[in-house]
Every structure is written in structure tokens, then in C-alpha cells.
Amino acid sequence: QKEVEQNSGPLSVPEGAIASLNCTYSDRVSQSFxxxxxxxxxxxxxxxxxxxxxxxxxxxFTAQLNKASQYVSLLIRDSQPSDSATYLCAVNIARDDKIxxxxxxxxxxxx
Amino acid sequence: EAGVTQFPSHSVIEKGQxxxxxxxxxxxxxxxxxxxxxxxxxxxxLLHFVKESKQDESGMPNNRFLAERTGGTYSTLKVQPAExxxxxxxxxxxxxxxxxxxxxxxxxxxxxxx
Numbered sequence: 001q002k003e004v005e006q007n008s009g010p011l012s013v014p015e016g017a018i019a020s021l022n023c024t025y026s027d028r029v030s031q032s033f034x035x036x037x038x039x040x041x042x043x044x045x046x047x048x049x050x051x052x053x054x055x056x057x058x059x060x061f062t063a064q065l066n067k068a069s070q071y072v073s074l075l076i077r078d079s080q081p082s083d084s085a086t087y088l089c090a091v092n093i094a095r096d097d098k099i100x101x102x103x104x105x106x107x108x109x110x111x
Numbered sequence: 112e113a114g115v116t117q118f119p120s121h122s123v124i125e126k127g128q129x130x131x132x133x134x135x136x137x138x139x140x141x142x143x144x145x146x147x148x149x150x151x152x153x154x155x156x157l158l159h160f161v162k163e164s165k166q167d168e169s170g171m172p173n174n175r176f177l178a179e180r181t182g183g184t185y186s187t188l189k190v191q192p193a194e195x196x197x198x199x200x201x202x203x204x205x206x207x208x209x210x211x212x213x214x215x216x217x218x219x220x221x222x223x224x225x
Contacts, residue, residue, distance in 0.1 A: 043216040044154070045200060088154065098167060099214065101154040
């Protein structure tokens with residue numbers, strides 16, 4: 001089983017709608033969870049971090065964490081064409097200091 | 112505040128040649144990481160420096176890869192001799208000592224081995 005799994009997409013969402021991105025992880029003792037946004041040909045940009053169960057909101061972005069289900073998600077409200085990118089889920093592996101990335105989900109916001 | 116910078120942005124070399132990639136982390140960041148993304152695959156961890164010390168190099172593919180961080184500032188990643196399968200995008204990231212896992216990425220170096 002891969003350590004961090006994401007649906008590769010593409011996920012197409014109409015402008016103004018809510019985009020929902022999902023991620024599951026295998027290491028039950030993982031403690032830190034991150035969402036990165038990567039535009040084509042650019043570097044990953046950290047947009048959200050979450051460390052405890054529940055929701056964390058930052059502007060149009062909400063990260064949701066459910067450790068019991070080993071599930072983390074990212075909601076983007078009022079989606080804009082500029083949100084079109086690949087979203088990478090990353091999880092720290094508690095036994096060491098590195099973070100493990102998923103393959104990413106390509107999001108396409110339809111104007 | 113300047114972000115993480117990497118040089119070169121793109122390198123094309125022939126199999127068997129040597130290439131050295133450079134990373135300058137955000138000023139004051141003790142933690143420096145190297146990652147690689149091969150086409151179609153996820154970003155994979157290569158190694159982690161804390162200041163000038165290698166904290167974890169478990170992701171380094173083989174002994175053709177050598178990373179250094181003299182003086183705890185910038186880091187270099189040398190590939191010698193390069194093989195075709197080394198092609199990919201090499202990212203560097205850095206973080207504060209106190210926020211160990213919030214890593215900020217550089218623009219990457221795209222390495223093409225022909």
C-alpha cells in the first residue's frame with residue numbers, strides 16, 4: 001500500500017463552486033499534514049498545514065483531518081480559474097523527520 | 112525575504128558526465144532537504160541536513176549521489192557519473208528549526224540525462 005494516496009484527476013469544477021480534494025495515508029502515527037499547490041513547471045507552494053483532528057480554515061481554503069480514518073482533505077470555496085493547479089498532499093512519517101508526498105491531484109476550474 | 116533558490120534551473124548532460132546542483136535555503140533555516148520528482152511519479156525525499164550535518168540520507172538512490180552543506184548555508188548535490196534514470200526535477204526545501212515540517216520549496220532544477 002502506498003503511504004500517501006490521492007486521486008490523480010483531473011478534477012473539473014465550475015468556477016464559483018467548492019472543490020474537494022482528498023488524501024489517505026497509511027502510517028497511523030503520522031502527526032503533520034500539508035497541502036501544497038503546484039502550478040505547471042513551478043515549485044510546490046505550501047498553502048495549508050494541519051496537525052489535529054477537525055477543520056482548519058484559511059481564507060477560501062479549509063483543511064480537514066480525521067486521524068481515525070487516516071484521511072485528510074482540502075476544500076476550496078468559490079473556486080477561481082487561478083486555483084487550477086496540481087494539489088499535493090504531504091504527510092510526515094512520525095518515526096523520522098521527512099515528509100512523504102502523494103502524486104497529486106490535478107484540479108481544473110472551468111470558467 | 113528571499114525564498115529558496117536553486118541553480119541551474121535546467122541542465123542537460125550526457126550519460127557518464129557529472130552535474131552539480133546548488134541550493135540556497137531561506138536565510139536562518141537550519142533544515143535543508145533535497146527531493147526528486149521523476150516524470151509520472153511522486154516527489155521523493157532524498158536527504159535532510161540540519162545545519163551542516165546529514166540528519167537522514169536514506170532516500171539517496173546510490174553512491175553516485177553526493178550532497179554537501181559546508182558551513183551550514185548553501186548545499187550542493189553532485190551526480191557522478193550521471194545515468195539516464197537520474198533525469199527528473201530536483202527540488203530543494205528548507206524550514207526553520209522550530210517548525211520542522213513546514214518546508215518551503217525552491218523552483219527546482221530540471222535535469223535531463225541523454
